[in-house]
Every structure is written in structure tokens, then in C-alpha cells.
Amino acid sequence: MDEHRFKKRTIFLWFYIVFALLPIYWMLNMSLRTNEEILSTFSLFPKHLTFANYMTIFTDVSWYSGYINSLIYVAINTAISVLVALPAAYAFSRFSFLGDKHVFFWLLTNRMTPPAVFLLPFFQLYTTVGLMDTHIAVALSHLLFNVPLAVWILEGFMSGIPREIDETAYIDGYSFPRFFITIFMPLIKAGVGVTAFFCFMFSWVELLLARTLTSVNAKPIVATMTRTVSASGMDWATLAAAGVLTIVPGAIVIWFVRHYIAKGFAMGRV
């Protein structure tokens, strides 16, 4: 019975992986062909393999600087988000205080503002404080949706850790910072890994705010990509190549945090 069930799940998993990879394969396929070939023929493999699309990106400074800019502000944003969210999530999961439930829900409401109209005030605000076209500006504006997310995810994981662990540590004479770093952090590694990945991901793919707050110096890759749409038609091949390259940094990030996600609680107790 167990054996049978296990097989069913494996089949489902393979089915899903194929479903997930096919569009990505199609993007890879497009990135290795010319625009004429993409639009004229259907083929499972590129007939005339070309790396010209990738060369365009690697040799043109306005293309590859987009990746560097994005990485800078995403890294700043992820670091700040996780650092400020950790103590707050601990407070929400362990104590009750005046207005705690309201503040907790209010945090999430910041993710609910439809961007179209909110872009103009953002532009005005960051122009006023003199941060336009800097990496800091984008990183700060992305805190709006990443910090609430980080607090919510971390709170979920912290609430799963029994409170007796805290109490035992305090009885053993641990101070709060020492307890938090040496005992509590290892217990919620899975949560920190997931949180860091999601902060990275949401900041990495966000287009509207990043495009509004930058012009040249901090222009992110997602904004650079929009120029493949021009009067002379779509540049499908270059866009596909740029798309393939945008996956790479995130895949590396998840490769690094995979242990924290996969091992979770078991690792913390060792």
C-alpha cells in the first residue's frame, strides 16, 4: 500500500516537472535561434544554432549593467528585509501587546495597493528626498512589499517552535541576544532560507517601481528588457536570451539556501 502510494506521488512529481520545464525549454530554444527562424518555423530544436543573442547581452554595457544594478538593489533589499523582520516576527509570535493584531494585519495591507496610480507619489517622494536613480531608492521602495512578507513568513515558522525552548534558555541564564542567535536562529533556519529566497525573488522580478525610480545609473534588467519591444517589431530572440539569464542568479540563490529549506527543524536540534 505504502509502496503504491509512493509511486503515485513520484509520477505526479515527474508530470509536474515536465509541465514546469516545457515553457522554460521553449524560452531556451527561442534564445538560441534567430528572430526569422522563431517566427517562420516550428521546430523542437534550433536548426541553426546561434549564440548571437547572448553575445549581444554580454557585449553591450547597457544590457549587462542591468543585471549588475538589479543584483545590487536586490541584495540590499533582501538583507534589510530579513534583518528588520527577524525581531519583529519574534515579537508577534511570542508576546501580546497593545494593537499587535492590528499592526500585524496592517503590515500585509501594504502589499495590496494597486501600483498604477501609486507610482506618481513614489516618484515625487523619492525626487524630494534626492534619491532618484539610485540603488538605495529601489531597495527602499521594495521594502514596502518585502518586509511585511518577511514578517509574516518568519512569524509562521517561529510560532511552530514551542515556547518552552525560550523559557528553558532564559532559566539557564541566556541573555536575549545570545539566546536569539545561538539557539533560536538555528531552529528557524528553514524559515530564514525561504524568506530570503522570496524577498530576493519578489524584488528581482518587480518591474513598475524599479522602472519608475531609475533612469540610467540604476536601471534594472527588467526595465532594460522592455526595449526589445520597438516600432520595428519584437526582438523575441534577445528577450528570450535575457529571460534565460535572469533565471541564473535566482537559481544560484536557491541552490545556496536549499539546505535550510530542506532540513529545517531536524538540523537545528543537532
Add this chain to the structure above:
Amino acid sequence: MKPVNQKAWFLILPVLVCVAFSAIIPLMTVVNYSVQDIISPERRVFVGTEWFASVMRDPDLHEALWRQIVFSFSVLACEIPLGILLALSMPAEGWRASITLVVVALSLLIPWNVVGTIWQIYGRADIGLMGATLQLMNIDYNYTGNATDAWLTVLLMDIWHWTPLVALLCFAGLRSIPDAYYQAAQIDGASKLDVFRFIQLPKMRGVLIIAVLLRFMDSFMIYTEPFVLTGGGPGNATTFLSQYLTQKAVGQFDLGPAAAFSLIYFLIILLLCFILYNWMQQVGTQAKEQIHG
């Protein structure tokens, strides 16, 4: 019960500073726009709640809102069970787990405008893999001409794009269940279904609430992907709320009504999330009482 400790406010202070800076000023500016008729930057007239009244009577808006609600709940109905199932199916450790994690997460990392573009080609019957395959199976499929096909394509694209978010959250939640729980269940002779119902599901509650709320609010504000894929068409079949809003704000330069629309939009999401959140909290507490009682 949690102990009362007002000093906990100091722990959440950094978060409040970070979020309030980008939250309160833009929100107040939009409130300010919504009660004025902005004829030019120098000429503004206070109009009170006029925009709110006219926006709420707009029949096109009602249609877009219904389309949006149906779409968002379809997204939840597909992605949440699929995500849980996927999380349960993923290998727990070893190199297989690492590879699966990375593969599952890939679709999340593609910028949204690229997602739309890829599916635009992917679904085409002449040059796209999915379109061509459906053609081979003699299914008449055309997402640019047929409203149902377009709607289903947007839904399928969303499932492909976002199910990993649910799956990763659930997977991490599952991994934080101590082995002792499973051993105890084995001693009690619990079936797989019992383990899921009484151990895995309650332990995933925290992450599941986040997953449901995130998927709900993000799908309620979906813009870039359908805009690139179908442009809202054919007809209005895939014109969801935010696209209708953008048409108003950018297309017609009506900042006042668009701001009023934004605020109503925001309140609708807020209300629905609030209901969902409280409902899930209640269901969770009842289940807990059942187990302990």
C-alpha cells in the same frame, strides 16, 4: 496564551520605520488626488466624493470586478491543492531534493513581462509548443480569437508561474515537523490520510494562510502577464481590474477618478483578505479544539 509585554513594540519599531516611509506618504497623496479634479498641475478643484460615486456606478468596472473575483478564486482553487500535493511529493533530502527545489522554483524567477512573452509564443498554433501540440490532438485552440481559450491560457500561465510559491512554502512547513510526530503516528497505527489530516495540515496552517493570502492578493492585482499575453482581449475577456484601472489612469489622464478607483480597489482587496484571514484562523482553531477535545 502569550504573555503581555508592551516592550515588544521596540522589536517591531524598525519594521514600522521601514514600511511607513514608503507606505503612508504615497497613500495620503492618492487620497488627496481622489477628492480633487486635477485640470492642470496649477488648477485643482475640490470635488468631495464625486469620483467615488461615479466610479462605483461604472458598469464596466462591475464587469471587470466580477471577472477578477472569478479569476482569483479559480487561481486559489487550482494552486493551493496542487501546491500542497507537490510539496508532499517532493523528495525530503539528498541530491534529488536539491534538484527538485531548484527546478520547481525556476518559473518564479522569470520577470513577469518575459512570462507573458514566452506564453505568447508557446501558445501559438504555428510556432509554439503548446499550441502546436493541441493542434496535433485536433483541439481547436486559439487564444487570440477565442475568449474561453484566452481565459484558460491566462489561468494555466498563472498556475505554471505561481504554484511553486505555494509548494515551496508548504515544503518548508512540512520540513519543520519533528520526526517524533511521525513516529508517534506510526505507533498509533495512523493511516497516511490521518497523518496528513492531524499532523501535516495543522503544522502547515501558518504557511498555508500566508500562501492563500499572497496568491489571492497578487492574483487580484495581476497586470503584466495578461497584458503582454492577450492585451485584455479578445473583447474584454481577460481585462482584469488592474488593467481597467491602468487604462483609466494612463490612457485617459484622469488622475482623480483613477485615484478614487485605486482606493476602492484597495478596500475590496483588504475586505476580501480580511474575511479569508479570519475564516482560516477560525477553521484552524476549531480543528485544534477537535484534536485536543
